[in-house]
Amino acid sequence: MINKVVESAMTAVADVRSGSTILVGGFGEAGSPATLLQALIEQGATDLTMVSNNVGYDDYGLAALIARGRVRKMICAFPNYAAGIAFRNRYLAGQIELELVPQGTLVERMRAAGAGLGGFFTPTGAETELSAGKETRVIDGVVQVLERPLKGDYALIRGKVADRWGNLTYWRAQRNFNPIMAMAATTTIAEVSEIVPLGAIDPDVIITPGPFIHRVTVCPRYNPT
Amino acid sequence: MINKVVESAMTAVADVRSGSTILVGGFGEAGSPATLLQALIEQGATDLTMVSNNVGYDDYGLAALIARGRVRKMICAFPNYAAGIAFRNRYLAGQIELELVPQGTLVERMRAAGAGLGGFFTPTGAETELSAGKETRVIDGVVQVLERPLKGDYALIRGKVADRWGNLTYWRAQRNFNPIMAMAATTTIAEVSEIVPLGAIDPDVIITPGPFIHRVTVCPRYNPT
């Protein structure tokens, strides 16, 4: 019997090795796998490359991981906001590397990795400093940049409902990066609000199908206090 | 008030011009916009380039369009089956052009067009006669082929339920190429089983959102007799 459900967030992240590249879903706090991130803090892996739209908030989750010096490099679109103080401090001290990627390119690079594509040409960022040094060519009169796939060793995502095969749904804009990151990692771990019996989710409303998911664990939505 | 619902399949296809490139959803007969195709036959446009996984069946829909000499070129993955007799006859007589594309590349080329990408590298078809003359390069040790976007002037698709904004759901494997083709054409026309009031479809279960759809019309599933 296929059963991807694991008992806790700690169990789910137990084998994450130092030096891993980890994709982290969510847009701000919406759809963020905050409990898995808290477990990762306890778990201890370090020298991590984290891929996420943002850099976390205050001193929990991704921000706490950064504050503790566990992140070597951040690949993201939008690290510059007041509550991203953990990242800012380390960045200004030269203690963390930043690869800034336009938001649409960031998600498309992960999709390319998940879809087995070797790269793609996009007009986004052409003739700007973010495409400096990258191969460009004019296609149909538009300058386009060649972007490479971005694959994770792990993806940590948040969903709404799952079954034991790993079929997943998402609640509203919790969805964001999560279904794409699910495709783009060697091991994808999902925290969800609820596990339901196999067959309880209508096949037409499943957003992420089982083969993209490796472990699922139930966690209430994490609300920092 | 936005209202993309039109009264009939004939109205929906009325402005299709000769020489157009038309994307046609469906995999075999599953999810095929058969009523829109019947309307296109009556409508009269000719010199068409049709993009579809298959080439139609017997003498209705896409096959009938081909049999009547209205299709200049077929871009597809799988035209070689007994009921594809209309295509076979014209192809063997040198009366129709064929661009054969691997199935995954076919759908990904349309996605690239819909997503505003200039092209992508794929391992599919590398070192085969289907990539002859195409740019290839070795990426991460794998030979990959550069494939170009494939855009339609029109897309004809089939869905299950729609609202007046053009939000769409699909029934089971009726889905196939339809949501991708919906993104990839200047004008996308959907035939559906039912129109429901705005707000009646849960935002989480909509597969194709309104901005990708331009016209919707209600048609019972077409069953050839």
Added chain:
Amino acid sequence: MEKRRLTKEEIALCIAREISEGACVNLGIGIPTLVARYLAGEREVMVHSENGIIGMGPPAAPDEVDLDIVDAGKRPVTLVKGAAIIDHATSFALVRGGHLDLAVLGALQVSEHGDIANWRIPGDAVPGVGGAMDLCAGAKRLVVAMTHTDRGGEPKIVAECTYPLTARRKVCTIYTDLAVIDVGPDGLHLREIAPGWTAGELRQLTGAPLHVEEPVPVIALHGGAVS
């Protein structure tokens, strides 16, 4: 006619007027966000948010807050009837693929060629880009909402941008507190001007040549509930 600059709300109203029914629009942070206020009424418009919402409604009232329903600035919002949720890849396919009829963005500078700089202030501590470059690259029509001059009174409309570029040759129209200016292949064209201002005065505050056809229409500030 009293000589004055437009308020932010009035700039937003002017932009709202050019949005037609059925349009799919993305409204950036700042003045662009205000445009949503003037879209209500008979016109139905589909407001897109980068994080995968089509049919974004007004900000959420305290009792409506759902932390998973937020706008591009991560503020709780509502969904309108007809809203759809899509994933981030599809959301940016919509943006880059030309399915967005209009994007309204703020800017630090716009050049006479339609180049836009709006993502990075030289010397900023931490750079961030978000979805700005995608929106500029992909929207069918890109308009900018900004003040005509910066805090030091320097022109933000320039011959060549000196701030890092977001995209080249993409801006169609610039809405400022002093004017509405279209960007054409031959440079900037003054379409409308703020009440009481002359083209000559405007030229003094604009860092690139301006094509002017006199008489220049005054921006109409009636016909919309400017609050």
Added chain:
Amino acid sequence: MEKRRLTKEEIALCIAREISEGACVNLGIGIPTLVARYLAGEREVMVHSENGIIGMGPPAAPDEVDLDIVDAGKRPVTLVKGAAIIDHATSFALVRGGHLDLAVLGALQVSEHGDIANWRIPGDAVPGVGGAMDLCAGAKRLVVAMTHTDRGGEPKIVAECTYPLTARRKVCTIYTDLAVIDVGPDGLHLREIAPGWTAGELRQLTGAPLHVEEPVPVIALHGGAVS
């Protein structure tokens, strides 16, 4: 031991044995389709169909037919509990992106390098490729199910394919009616042989050198309900 060739069902059984619980597999047309029969029981396997089904079940009985639920050959099928529907782009992302643990395909020829030719017979009236090239390019593991020789008795396992290639260096294992042969970096390795056959006899029917370690195990045909 009676000397005989395996039936199609027995080839399918051999392949089914190597599929482990939880695997996501794609079964091509012909002998590969038969593999599904031998997957039932305690093992749960997710069967993928190119047209966007994960969790494909047996063919539909007459009263179960839904013309929108079909397999890659367009025949009506059923869905199992836990099935999910995805669009074609996601379906081929799954295929090409290495999410398919195993693809089982028929072939016209397989070379000692693992090259496969299975999409086009030279001289065919109308060529068609379907999803064959994607499956070969992307599955984590590609195995071939075919007869050891063609109708004229000529080897289908060859030094170099003469039919148009589907993909290069992708086949991991070849299951025929005479043998199970693994493709290694140094060529073909005989893993198991049909009852009553000798390695010498097999070499006569194989168009490329075969590494053989005697004694060669005989293919076990018990342990599965071969119908």
